[in-house]
Amino acid sequence: MTLTAYIEGIGLIGPGFANWPGSQAVLGGQRPYQPAKTILPTTSLLPAAERRRSGAIVKLTLATGLEAIQAAGLNAVNLPSVFSSSGGDGENCHALCEMLASSDRQISPTRFHNSVHNTAAGYWSIATGAMTTSSVLCAFDASFGAGLLEALSQVVADNTRTVLLACDTPYPEPLFGARPIPDAFGIALVLAPERSAQALAKISVSLTDMPADRFDDNALENLRTGIPAARGLPILRAIAQRADDRVVLDYLDGTTLVVDITLC
Amino acid sequence: MNPLWLSHFTATSSIGHGLKQTLAALRELRTGLAPCAFDTVDLKTFVGEVAGVDSIQLPAHLADFDCRNNRLALLGLMQDGFAEAVRAAIKEYGAQRIGVFLGTSTSGILQTELAYRRRDPASGALPADFIYGSTHNTFSVADFTRCFFGLTGPAVAVSSACSSSAKVFSSARRMIEAGLIDAAVVGGVDSLCLTTLYGFNSLGLLAEQPCRPYDAERNGLSIGEAAAFALLERVSKKLNADAVLLLGVGESSDAYHMSSPHPDGRGARMAMQDALKMADLQPSDIDYINLHGTATQNNDAAEGLAVAAVFGTSTPCSSTKGATGHTLGAAGGLEAVICALALQQDLLPAGLNTQQIDPSFKLNYLLENRQLPVARVLSNSFGFGGTNCSLIFGRADSSGLVHE
Numbered sequence: 241m242t243l244t245a246y247i248e249g250i251g252l253i254g255p256g257f258a259n260w261p262g263s264q265a266v267l268g269g270q271r272p273y274q275p276a277k278t279i280l281p282t283t284s285l286l287p288a289a290e291r292r293r294s295g296a297i298v299k300l301t302l303a304t305g306l307e308a309i310q311a312a313g314l315n316a317v318n319l320p321s322v323f324s325s326s327g328g329d330g331e332n333c334h335a336l337c338e339m340l341a342s343s344d345r346q347i348s349p350t351r352f353h354n355s356v357h358n359t360a361a362g363y364w365s366i367a368t369g370a371m372t373t374s375s376v377l378c379a380f381d382a383s384f385g386a387g388l389l390e391a392l393s394q395v396v397a398d399n400t401r402t403v404l405l406a407c408d409t410p411y412p413e414p415l416f417g418a419r420p421i422p423d424a425f426g427i428a429l430v431l432a433p434e435r436s437a438q439a440l441a442k443i444s445v446s447l448t449d450m451p452a453d454r455f456d457d458n459a460l461e462n463l464r465t466g467i468p469a470a471r472g473l474p475i476l477r478a479i480a481q482r483a484d485d486r487v488v489l490d491y492l493d494g495t496t497l498v499v500d501i502t503l504c
Numbered sequence: 505m506n507p508l509w510l511s512h513f514t515a516t517s518s519i520g521h522g523l524k525q526t527l528a529a530l531r532e533l534r535t536g537l538a539p540c541a542f543d544t545v546d547l548k549t550f551v552g553e554v555a556g557v558d559s560i561q562l563p564a565h566l567a568d569f570d571c572r573n574n575r576l577a578l579l580g581l582m583q584d585g586f587a588e589a590v591r592a593a594i595k596e597y598g599a600q601r602i603g604v605f606l607g608t609s610t611s612g613i614l615q616t617e618l619a620y621r622r623r624d625p626a627s628g629a630l631p632a633d634f635i636y637g638s639t640h641n642t643f644s645v646a647d648f649t650r651c652f653f654g655l656t657g658p659a660v661a662v663s664s665a666c667s668s669s670a671k672v673f674s675s676a677r678r679m680i681e682a683g684l685i686d687a688a689v690v691g692g693v694d695s696l697c698l699t700t701l702y703g704f705n706s707l708g709l710l711a712e713q714p715c716r717p718y719d720a721e722r723n724g725l726s727i728g729e730a731a732a733f734a735l736l737e738r739v740s741k742k743l744n745a746d747a748v749l750l751l752g753v754g755e756s757s758d759a760y761h762m763s764s765p766h767p768d769g770r771g772a773r774m775a776m777q778d779a780l781k782m783a784d785l786q787p788s789d790i791d792y793i794n795l796h797g798t799a800t801q802n803n804d805a806a807e808g809l810a811v812a813a814v815f816g817t818s819t820p821c822s823s824t825k826g827a828t829g830h831t832l833g834a835a836g837g838l839e840a841v842i843c844a845l846a847l848q849q850d851l852l853p854a855g856l857n858t859q860q861i862d863p864s865f866k867l868n869y870l871l872e873n874r875q876l877p878v879a880r881v882l883s884n885s886f887g888f889g890g891t892n893c894s895l896i897f898g899r900a901d902s903s904g905l906v907h908e
Contacts, residue, residue: 352703362889373755
């Protein structure tokens with residue numbers, strides 16, 4: 241069984257990647273990849289109070305999502321959304337666990353509401369005014385694949401556009417030692433059921449057990465394996481190389497995703 | 505939508521392990537709430553704690569998953585022949601054709617809370633026996649369930665706070681409809697932890713006494729824990745008259761505030777209307793509404809307005825959280841099972857603990873059980889971040905899908 245959709249917009253932020261247009265030369269192989277700490281843009285879209293309260297995962301999600309939607313020439317207010325993150329707001333989680341292990345457990349209300357996995361989805365809805373449905377998912381290292389399948393299911397079953405926002409941010413120590421995500425990374429994709437003028441590529445996805453594609457470049461391969469959301473990078477590489485391709489993405493143990501990419 | 509069949513379902517909460525105990529508690533108007541004696545918690549509040557979770561042992565090959573949340577999941581899976589039903593479905597459809605969609609808000613975070621008490625005094629490191637991925641991580645309970653059954657199809661945790669295990673029905677519906685899977689294990693598992701107890705306390709939303717949904721004097725929620733599961737399949741054969749079907753799902757976002765619902769219940773209204781639309785039903789077709797009804801001032805006020813706007817004042821409704829407590833990420837799944845029992849047992853469950861219904865509500869809120877034929881019901885689940893989900897379930901004999 242194959243699920244098909246058209247990519248209409250891409251957002252990308254990560255170590256050495258400031259946005260999608262600026263990353264294509266690297267992913268296309270014309271320029272070497274030079275890792276550099278991820279720079280998280282601030283957004284003017286959130287009201288000041290919410291902006292102050294929002295952590296790295298919110299900034300990353302908003303920025304990648306808006307980049308993809310603007311590139312597609314769409315308005316976020318009408319789009320359903322799929323948020324997939326392997327861990328939520330790591331800094332906030334650490335602060336909560338530290339307080340709850342101390343003699344003073346009086347945590348702050350903001351800490352608590354930022355602890356839910358759908359924090360970024362909530363801020364997204366407030367920032368964009370979107371009252372549409374959002375699916376908020378986690379599948380640990382398989383989170384990109386899980387988000388992609390959910391988004392494709394929306395497109396195919398409900399014949400609707402949707403935006404996939406797959407984002408991860410690091411934990412501080414000591415959780416970093418148990419879950420060493422090295423930096424923040426996010427991919428956003430606007431997916432549509434029909435080919436339109438702004439379509440970049442058609443993707444057809446099915447489950448397989450073929451081994452996942454690896455990057456020849458060590459630094460890019462470390463990025464792909466180090467941050468769950470970066471498991472989606474082979475799709476972006478194919479689009480950056482401007483050539484039809486078949487790529488295999490890591491998903492669950494023993495189950496991978498084969499993606500046929502046809503440029504539009 | 506094409507109706508989906510809940511071929512098997514089960515629930516374990518503070519009112520009972522499995523359907524038989526759950527139904528008995530509902531019939532006897534028995535609450536599972538008791539003064540909080542969980543871990544070292546020093547809050548004056550009531551909780552709905554599930555008995556016997558600590559003594560559950562995970563199979564040896566799944567020992568890395570050991571934490572309270574996965575013990576509760578296993579306890580739940582062992583009730584009502586649910587695990588056997590999943591194994592039979594694997595034989596019928598194949599392990600890759602069955603998806604796992606489980607809702608949770610905090611998964612195994614308790615494991616990390618406890619590990620933070622045992623940090624190395626010199627380095628600050630967490631203890632060596634702490635395993636993040638298979639305990640704390642939000643996916644843990646879905647991954648545990650997937651590994652427990654040896655399923656190889658799509659698997660995911662849905663974690664949108666207190667709408668999580670209602671929204672799993674929507675994700676499963678889409679994936680079945682898209683053809684990627686033939687059946688789905690859906691549900692929700694959430695267990696007591698310090699984050700939610702002290703968190704809701706920080707917001708001033710914990711009641712000191714058992715929660716009183718829709719009461720004039722309501723003053724907050726009581727936290728509970730639960731594991732609820734359903735096996736969703738396409739309707740491919742004629743069903744028994746009392747078979748339970750998923751008929752519609754409505755989802756929306758408030759776009760308003762992180763921890764308060766839209767005061768007019770705008771998002772809640774949209775979710776209920778969209779569920780009716782998907783089910784191709786009128787408000788008058790719904791015989792009972794299982795309210796989100798957390799017993800906080802804001803939730804019940806907003807939901808009450810939204811329900812009255814969509815349904816008017818006569819549809820019988822109640823919140824069962826006075827019995828079970830608010831089981832957060834498991835609430836949608838637990839209340840879906842309570843709705844399934846309502847449909848099969850002709851029982852409209854009363855809302856417990858409520859003494860005087862808030863006179864500002866123009867609703868038919870049930871303070872006594874009612875025994876009468878029930879054809880279709882709606883269940884509401886709303887959560888932090890302004891996430892809303894309404895589910896409509898119905899009996900097969902009301903949907904023309906019955907064995908003649």
